[in-house]
Structures are given as structure tokens and as C-alpha cells.
Amino acid sequence: MTFISRSYGLGTRVLGKVARLLPDGRHDPLSTRPGEIGRDLHRLDGPAKVSGGIRYTADHVPAGLAYAVAVPSTIAKGRVTAVETSRALAAPGVLLVMTHENAPPMKPTGAYATLRAPVGAAAMTLPILNTDRVFWHGQPVAVAVAETQEQAEHAARLVEVRYAPEPAVLSMSEEAAYTPAHSVLEESRTVVGDVRAGLARAAATVRGVYSTPAEYHNALEPHATVARWDGDDLTVHDASQYPYGVKEMLAKKFGLPLDRVHVLAPYIGGGFGGKTCAWPHVALTVAAAKLAGRPVKLALSRTQTYLMTGGRAPTRSRIQLGADAQGRLTAIVHDALATCTTDEFAEAAIAASRHLYACPNISAHQRVVQVDRIQNAFFRGPGVAPGSFAMESAIDELAWELGMDPLELRLRNEPDRDPVSGNRFTSRHLREAYLLGAETFGWHDRATLPRATRDGHWLVGQGMAAAINPDAVLIAAVRLRLSADGTFTIHSSTNELGAGTSTAQTQAAAQRLGVPMDKIRFLQGDSDVAKTRIPGASAATTTLASAIWNARDLLVRELLKLAQGTPLTGLRAGEVETRDEGLFARDGRGVTYRRILELAGRDHVEVTGKSAVPYQTLKRTTSTYGAHFAEVRVDDDTGEVRVTRWAGAFDGGRVVSPRQAASQMRGGIIQGIGMALMEATLLDERSGRVVNASLAEQHIPTQADVPDIDVCFVDRPDPQTPLGAKGIGELGIVGVAAAIANAIYHATGKRVRSLPISPDKLLS
Amino acid sequence: MNGHIPIHLNVNGQAHDLSLDPRTTLLDCLRERLGLTGTKKGCDQGACGACTVLLDGERVNSCLTPAVQCDGMEVVTIEAMADDELGAQVQQAFLTHDGFQCGYCTSGQICSIIGMLAEHREGRPSAVTEDLARPAPLNDAEIRERMAGNLCRCGAYNGIVAAIREVAAV
Numbered sequence: 001m002t003f004i005s006r007s008y009g010l011g012t013r014v015l016g017k018v019a020r021l022l023p024d025g026r027h028d029p030l031s032t033r034p035g036e037i038g039r040d041l042h043r044l045d046g047p048a049k050v051s052g053g054i055r056y057t058a059d060h061v062p063a064g065l066a067y068a069v070a071v072p073s074t075i076a077k078g079r080v081t082a083v084e085t086s087r088a089l090a091a092p093g094v095l096l097v098m099t100h101e102n103a104p105p106m107k108p109t110g111a112y113a114t115l116r117a118p119v120g121a122a123a124m125t126l127p128i129l130n131t132d133r134v135f136w137h138g139q140p141v142a143v144a145v146a147e148t149q150e151q152a153e154h155a156a157r158l159v160e161v162r163y164a165p166e167p168a169v170l171s172m173s174e175e176a177a178y179t180p181a182h183s184v185l186e187e188s189r190t191v192v193g194d195v196r197a198g199l200a201r202a203a204a205t206v207r208g209v210y211s212t213p214a215e216y217h218n219a220l221e222p223h224a225t226v227a228r229w230d231g232d233d234l235t236v237h238d239a240s241q242y243p244y245g246v247k248e249m250l251a252k253k254f255g256l257p258l259d260r261v262h263v264l265a266p267y268i269g270g271g272f273g274g275k276t277c278a279w280p281h282v283a284l285t286v287a288a289a290k291l292a293g294r295p296v297k298l299a300l301s302r303t304q305t306y307l308m309t310g311g312r313a314p315t316r317s318r319i320q321l322g323a324d325a326q327g328r329l330t331a332i333v334h335d336a337l338a339t340c341t342t343d344e345f346a347e348a349a350i351a352a353s354r355h356l357y358a359c360p361n362i363s364a365h366q367r368v369v370q371v372d373r374i375q376n377a378f379f380r381g382p383g384v385a386p387g388s389f390a391m392e393s394a395i396d397e398l399a400w401e402l403g404m405d406p407l408e409l410r411l412r413n414e415p416d417r418d419p420v421s422g423n424r425f426t427s428r429h430l431r432e433a434y435l436l437g438a439e440t441f442g443w444h445d446r447a448t449l450p451r452a453t454r455d456g457h458w459l460v461g462q463g464m465a466a467a468i469n470p471d472a473v474l475i476a477a478v479r480l481r482l483s484a485d486g487t488f489t490i491h492s493s494t495n496e497l498g499a500g501t502s503t504a505q506t507q508a509a510a511q512r513l514g515v516p517m518d519k520i521r522f523l524q525g526d527s528d529v530a531k532t533r534i535p536g537a538s539a540a541t542t543t544l545a546s547a548i549w550n551a552r553d554l555l556v557r558e559l560l561k562l563a564q565g566t567p568l569t570g571l572r573a574g575e576v577e578t579r580d581e582g583l584f585a586r587d588g589r590g591v592t593y594r595r596i597l598e599l600a601g602r603d604h605v606e607v608t609g610k611s612a613v614p615y616q617t618l619k620r621t622t623s624t625y626g627a628h629f630a631e632v633r634v635d636d637d638t639g640e641v642r643v644t645r646w647a648g649a650f651d652g653g654r655v656v657s658p659r660q661a662a663s664q665m666r667g668g669i670i671q672g673i674g675m676a677l678m679e680a681t682l683l684d685e686r687s688g689r690v691v692n693a694s695l696a697e698q699h700i701p702t703q704a705d706v707p708d709i710d711v712c713f714v715d716r717p718d719p720q721t722p723l724g725a726k727g728i729g730e731l732g733i734v735g736v737a738a739a740i741a742n743a744i745y746h747a748t749g750k751r752v753r754s755l756p757i758s759p760d761k762l763l764s
Numbered sequence: 765m766n767g768h769i770p771i772h773l774n775v776n777g778q779a780h781d782l783s784l785d786p787r788t789t790l791l792d793c794l795r796e797r798l799g800l801t802g803t804k805k806g807c808d809q810g811a812c813g814a815c816t817v818l819l820d821g822e823r824v825n826s827c828l829t830p831a832v833q834c835d836g837m838e839v840v841t842i843e844a845m846a847d848d849e850l851g852a853q854v855q856q857a858f859l860t861h862d863g864f865q866c867g868y869c870t871s872g873q874i875c876s877i878i879g880m881l882a883e884h885r886e887g888r889p890s891a892v893t894e895d896l897a898r899p900a901p902l903n904d905a906e907i908r909e910r911m912a913g914n915l916c917r918c919g920a921y922n923g924i925v926a927a928i929r930e931v932a933a934v
Contacts, residue, residue, distance in 0.1 A: 052802020
């Protein structure tokens with residue numbers, strides 16, 4: 001362990017003690033009140049989406065637009081010795097070729113993903129196209145700009161790059177592994193109790209090595225940027241989950257004041273974490289627009305999304321578990337390894353091992369290997385999704401070893417406090433989720449032995465696994481505007497990834513302000529609204545709700561000032577309620593919003609509300625939970641696996657928008673089915689080249705791979721979160737791969753410990 | 765002139781006389797030349813189905829279709845779907861059954877459904893059709909197989925099947 005990681009560990013322990021003195025989360029009165037929250041509604045942006053009416057980034061075609069195409073490097077490490085651009089420049093319609101020799105200077109920025117300097121969305125610190133160095137295979141080494149997309153693509157192929165290659169580190173070797181100073185959202189090294197003693201007194205033990213490959217988000221919308229300079233004003237449409245972070249990054253890189261940079265991303269075509277960070281092409285588009293003196297659009301090709309944006313790091317986990325004869329865990333040992341780059345974004349595969357089960361002896365250790373690849377990225381359940389495959393498979397193996405139902409084993413190890421910190425939970429209803437899921441699925445009907453159910457050449461089995469994901473409230477501000485006609489506009493920098501944010505926020509705000517939903521317009525994805533740091537992290541619902549709650553309180557104060565000479569005179573903010581489209585005291589006195597503005601002669605009132613500091617999440621452990629129940633059929637002759645039934649039960653606090661929430665859980669489960677059975681980004685470890693950089697060679701689940709999926713929620717409000725809700729965007733994928741691996745074991749008697757579980761692994 | 769080729773294209777009932785680079789795909793022609801950005805580019809390789817449009821009534825991946833090959837043909841895109849009785853039903857069913865999340869694959873899904881239903885009406889079999897001599901009922905397995913060319917990464921597949929069930933039952 002390095003000095004830095006020791007001090008980090010010490011620092012977090014001291015902080016942990018201090019944090020216990022902090023206040024709990026402010027109880028949100030809305031969290032238990034019936035109303036718009038929890039109503040089953042269609043998406044508000046639905047009509048626009050089913051008619052092709054939403055404009056995503058690449059749909060913008062400003063006047064005078066030029067098209068840019070990036071040229072990928074063909075070595076993993078070394079130097080560019082020459083870029084021959086004359087053939088490209090001579091091709092029809094070509095405006096320029098940008099290389100490291102003529103690109104405008106772009107100041108280095110911190111890497112957002114490391115969370116050490118969480119300012120700006122830059123994916124990496126590396127100075128792409130301001131250096132002759134090559135850091136990975138597929139790095140942009142030139143950008144061709146032309147009048148049309150076809151001409152730019154042709155020109156990019158005519159650019160000849162010569163290199164001086166150097167040896168690259170491309171494999172995840174034990175020898176190069178070290179403990180990172182900081183793993184994402186988890187401590188890198190945890191020791192509780194004495195695992196040796198715990199294993200020694202165990203009645204049953206299991207041990208295994210589990211591996212997961214590199215995986216990609218594969219959002220259907222490839223990354224794209226459209227940049228336009230007007231003097232020193234820069235307007236950028238970007239397929240980003242984090243518009244404010246892109247604004248900060250571009251301001252820094254191009255030496256502009258923040259208020260001259262405008263980033264717009266109202267809608268994006270799927271993110272899943274892949275659009276949290278701004279990958280190098282974003283700044284390169286801006287630089288190309290500067291050189292060209294025209295607006296420029298750069299849309300990555302599907303192939304380039306695997307080269308010029310990052311994905312989930314591969315992982316390898318060694319797990320050892322011990323339990324007494326009653327199934328109570330006596331030891332958990334989890335040593336995890338993942339890759340990262342020089343920016344050291346360490347995905348923590350150890351989360352499930354640290355927080356899921358009560359156990360007096362826990363040793364969890366995350367190590368990393370730095371490789372010469374594009375930096376890895378946040379991807380739905382970073383660390384915890386691959387790590388839970390390992391842990392939840394091992395728990396299943398332990399259940400077989402003990403001769404105990406895996407559901408019963410989990411119920412016997414459900415903790416009252418966080419097993420690592422000893423902190424209390426803000427709320428935890430995993431037990432209810434287990435029982436709800438088991439009931440929905442019909443778990444208790446399953447055969448007690450593996451390989452016991454056959455239907456022709458199909459072997460049938462059922463498996464289960466738990467899900468967990470950290471919950472967070474982050475930083476956001478919203479502008480709330482009340483107009484003279486009694487309608488509200490809410491401006492948010494955070495945008496709609498497809499999760500239903502605009503619908504959920506409109507529901508919650510309607511109840512918060514006491515107006516019907518059609519009186520509220522929710523506008524999103526404009527970086528100029530206010531400082532807002534919600535890059536994803538399943539945090540949009542609660543963070544925006546917190547900001548709107550604050551805005552509501554500020555608005556009430558403003559309106560009471562304006563309402564002198566009305567029945568509201570003399571009342572304080574705490575004495576009025578926002579209901580029936582106005583402010584009303586408990587005795588029924590009140591005035592409508594419209595009337596208040598009319599009497600005051602005001603056209604509108606506007607306030608800016610900020611999300612509250614989430615002290616409760618420092619003081620207590622706050623996570624979301626779930627249980628997956630899966631049925632698979634495995635072809636005994638070919639090894640083909642079909643998922644035929646699914647039930648997922650989840651505890652995500654109060655459910656704000658049930659239809660959208662259920663759809664989001666299904667989406668996570670379906671990505672998990674892909675992770676379990678087919679998804680892998682293959683790297684040639686000699687050259688650093690991605691071998692299967694296309695959707696034809698890198699499979700994700702299709703319509704034909706997915707059964708009807710039952711989703712249910714415990715739906716109990718968390719007493720300490722805004723709306724009583726928690727973020728559920730990532731939870732659905734966690735544990736899915738293990739549930740499938742466990743079902744495959746039940747069907748076939750074969751335990752597969754490496755993902756994806758392709759047919760060859762079942763035929764051996 | 766610059767090797768461009770003149771073509772006549774009817775898009776959503778509107779006639780267009782265009783002079784096109786032979787490399788231009790039908791997808792880029794719709795999006796960049798005609799401003800019909802409702803059709804999306806997901807992979808530009810024919811692997812995802814986001815760019816599906818109807819070409820003389822057949823569903824095609826417009827990213828794999830050179831625009832100059834469509835001379836004299838009729839193209840229907842998502843922008844005209846509300847004017848079609850069945851198209852409007854599918855759109856409504858997508859809203860009812862939450863057949864989408866981010867919306868990026870939706871235009872292609874809806875165009876594909878129109879084409880798929882026509883194929884099924886004509887009695888064309890799919891890879892899972894058991895009896896090739898008889899028209900297959902449009903059960904869930906048939907729907908899933910016939911729509912397997914339209915990827916949805918958000919995972920709205922269940923809602924899409926429910927929407928098709930509803931429309932096909934009418």
C-alpha cells in the first residue's frame with residue numbers, strides 16, 4: 001500500500017467519525033403525501049419522440065456547416081513522426097486538415113472521472129492533438145474538415161500518418177498491479193475483523209476467480225458535437241450527460257470566460273455513463289471550427305465510438321467466503337483487479353462485498369493496472385456491476401455448499417448496519433424486495449437439485465442474485481419562473497437521457513407547487529442555467545427535486561413580500577401552503593399565484609433554487625437495493641442460453657413516476673442480459689487494436705433475446721431524501737449477470753466464472 | 765458536374781429533383797439534404813435499424829441504400845407517419861405501452877413495424893415460422909424475431925412488443 005492510499009484511508013476514517021455529528025436529511029413532507037407523485041403517466045416528451053420531432057445533437061445543421069472526421073492512430077504508444085496531408089487537402093471540398101502541428105492550443109484540464117478535481121467534464125488530462133505523443137490505439141491524430149460528410153470521410157482516409165512506435169502495456173497482469181489512492185466511491189482497502197480466523201471457524205467455504213471483459217455502452221446515438229464560434233462566443237451542441245461540465249471544460253481549454261461558452265444538450269440518445277465525460281473529439285470539434293472559421297459538426301462513426309470513447313474496464317476478482325452451519329457468513333475476502341490509465345480512474349468491483357452482507361470479518365481490496373488504452377469510463381453501475389457478478393456468484397456457490405436455498409442464505413445475512421462503516425442506513429428494504437421478487441417469480445417451485453429439469457434438448461433452471469448501488473444527491477440549481485398567467489417554467493441544466501427526468505420532475509413540481517401538471521414547463525440541457533453537477537450517477541431525480549424544493553421555498557418568500565394588502569399579509573413562509581394554484585394558510589385564507597402577480601403588477605417572478613447539501617449521505621449509508629429472479633433454458637447440444645422468465649423487485653425509496661421507473665429497471669436488466677451472455681469488447685493485446693469495433697461483431701441484446709420482464713417496487717419512502725426517492729438508474733443492471741450464471745448452474749450443473757457466458761463455455 | 769447524378773425522389777408525398785454525390789446514402793440524403801432529421805444514424809453499417817424507412821413500401825436500412833439507387837421511388841419516413849392510419853395507431857400504442865426511452869431508435873422501430881406488418885399480411889414467413897405452408901399467427905415469438913433487426917439499447921423491447929400486439933389485434 002502506498003503512502004497516498006494510507007493517508008486517504010486514514011482521511012476517510014477521520015471524516016467518517018466527524019460525519020456522524022452532521023444533521024440528518026431534512027424530511028420532505030411530500031415524500032408520504034399522495035398526489036401527482038407516484039401517478040402512472042405517459043412520458044410528456046412521448047408525442048415528440050414517436051414523431052421524429054426531437055432534435056438530437058447531430059440533427060443540427062446550422063448555415064455554413066462544415067463536416068469533420070477524425071483520423072485514428074494505428075499504434076498503441078509512441079510518437080507521430082510525420083503527417084502527410086497533401087493528398088487529403090487536394091481532394092474535392094476539403095477545407096483543412098488539423099494535426100498536432102496546426103491545432104490551436106488547448107489548455108490541459110483535470111480528468112473528471114477520477115473525481116479528484118470534479119470541475120469540467122474532460123475525460124482525460126492527456127493533451128490530444130497538442131502533442132506528437134500517441135497514448136492509445138485509435139487516438140485522434142488528425143481531423144479532416146470538408147464541405148460534406150462524404151468528402152470529409154474520403155479526406156480522412158487520405159491522411160498518411162507515420163509513427164515511431166514504443167512498447168505498450170496492454171494486458172492486465174498481476175505483476176503490474178498496485179493499490180490506487182482512490183477507488184470510485186469506495187475505499188481501495190478495507191479490513192474488518194480477522195478473515196483468517198473467520199475462514200478457520202467456517203463450516204463451509206468456497207473460493208473462485210471471476211472475470212469480466214471490457215464492455216461498451218453502445219448507446220444508439222453515437223457521440224456528436226456541433227460547434228459554432230461568433231467572435232469570442234462559443235455555442236456547442238453536444239451529446240453530453242453533463243452540459244455544465246462541458247461548458248467548464250471548453251472555457252478552460254480555450255481560455256474563455258464561462259459566460260461566453262454555451263453548451264446545449266436538451267435530449268441525448270442514450271448515455272449509460274458513456275456521455276458523462278467529454279472525450280477528446282468535443283474539444284477537437286471546437287478547435288476545428290476555430291480553424292475553419294465556420295460551424296463544424298463531428299459525429300463519431302459507430303466504429304470510432306470504441307476507439308475514441310472509453311468503456312467499462314475488464315475485471316478479475318478472487319473471492320473467498322466462509323459461513324457457519326446456519327449459513328451466517330464468517331468471512332468475506334474479495335481481491336479485485338481492473339485496468340485504468342495514467343489518470344487512474346479505478347472502478348471499484350468490491351462494492352457488493354463491502355455493503356451487501358452482515359459479516360464480522362471482511363477483507364476487500366481493489367487494485368489496478370495502468371494500460372496504454374483509451375481511458376475507461378463510467379458505465380451503468382461502474383465497478384459494482386462486474387464486481388457483483390463475482391460476489392453474487394460466490395454466494396450462490398456457498399448456498400450449494402451449505403445445501404441451503406440461496407434466498408434463505410441471503411435473508412440470514414441481511415445486516416442492520418453497514419457492515420464496513422457500522423453506519424446506520426437512511427433506509428434499507430432489501431428483505432422486502434427479496435420476498436416480493438420471490439413471490440412474483442414463484443421461486444419456491446424450483447427443483448432442489450441442479451440439472452433436474454429437462455424439456456427435450458433444453459435444460460431448465462432458475463437462479464437469483466441481489467442488487468445494490470450507492471445513492472447520491474449531487475449539486476444542481478434550477479431557475480423557477482412564475483408568469484402572470486399562473487404558469488411555471490423550470491429551467492434545468494441537467495437533461496433527458498431517456499430516463500423520464502422531465503416527466504418525473506414535472507409530476508413532483510406540480511405537487512410541490514400545488515398546480516396541475518399542464519401549468520408547468522420543464523426546459524432542460526442548457527449549461528447557462530446554473531452550476532449543475534449531475535453527470536449521471538442515478539442522481540437526477542432527487543437532486544433536481546431538492547433544487548426545486550428550495551426554489552419553491554424562495555418563491556413563497558418572494559410572493560409573500562408582493563402580497564401585502566391581501567389576506568396573506570402578515571403570514572410567514574412556514575404558515576402557508578402551496579396548493580390550489582396559490583398560497584393558502586391552514587385556515588383557508590389565501591390568494592392565487594395569478595392574483596398575487598396581478599395585484600403587484602408583475603409580469604413574472606423568478607428565483608434560483610439550489611439542491612441541499614446531502615449531509616445524511618455522509619453520515620449514513622444510503623444505497624438502493626434489489627433482487628433478481630431468472631429462468632433460463634440451456635440447449636444441451638449447442639450450449640445456447642435463452643432467458644425465458646424474469647422478475648426483479650427493487651427498493652429505490654418512493655417511486656416518483658412508476659411507468660418510467662419500471663422501464664428503466666427493464667433497460668438495466670436487458671443490458672445485464674447482454675453482459676451475461678454476449679457483450680465483450682475484444683482487444684488484440686499485441687497491437688492494442690479493438691478487434692470487434694462494430695455492432696455487427698459486438699452483440700447487444702435484440703428484441704428476440706428478451707422475455708417479458710416483471711418489475712415490482714417495494715415503494716417505501718426514504719425518510720431522509722427529497723421526495724422520499726432514491727436514484728434507480730443504475731440499479732437494474734447490478735446482479736443480473738450473476739442471476740443468469742446461477743440459473744445456468746441450476747439448469748446444467750456447470751459453473752461459469754467468466755463473462756460473457758458464450759456457448760463454448762457450456763460445451764466443455 | 766463533379767460526378768453528381770440527378771435523381772427524382774418522392775419523399776412523404778413530396779417530389780424532389782436532386783443532384784447527388786453517388787456516395788450519399790439515402791439516410792444522409794434525407795437528413796443533410798432534405799432536413800428530415802427524424803430518421804437517425806445509429807451505426808451507418810446496417811446493424812442497428814435506427815435508420816429504417818419505407819422504400820416503395822418495403823422496410824430498408826437507409827444507411828445501406830445509396831440514394832442514387834432510389835431514382836423514381838417513394839420514400840416514407842417517420843415525419844409522415846401521423847398521416848397514415850396504421851402509423852398513427854402505432855405511435856399511440858408506443859405512448860400507451862412506453863415503447864421507448866431516449867427515443868433515438870423510435871423512428872426506425874415504428875417504420876420497421878409498418879413494414880413488418882405488411883410482410884406478415886402477405887404471408888411471408890420468418891426464421892421462427894414452423895409451418896411454411898400456412899400463414900403464421902403473429903404471436904410474441906414471431907413479433908420478436910421479425911423485429912430483431914431494430915436494436916434498442918435503453919431496453920424498451922417489452923413495450924414495443926405490447927404496442928405491436930395491440931395494433932395487430934385491431
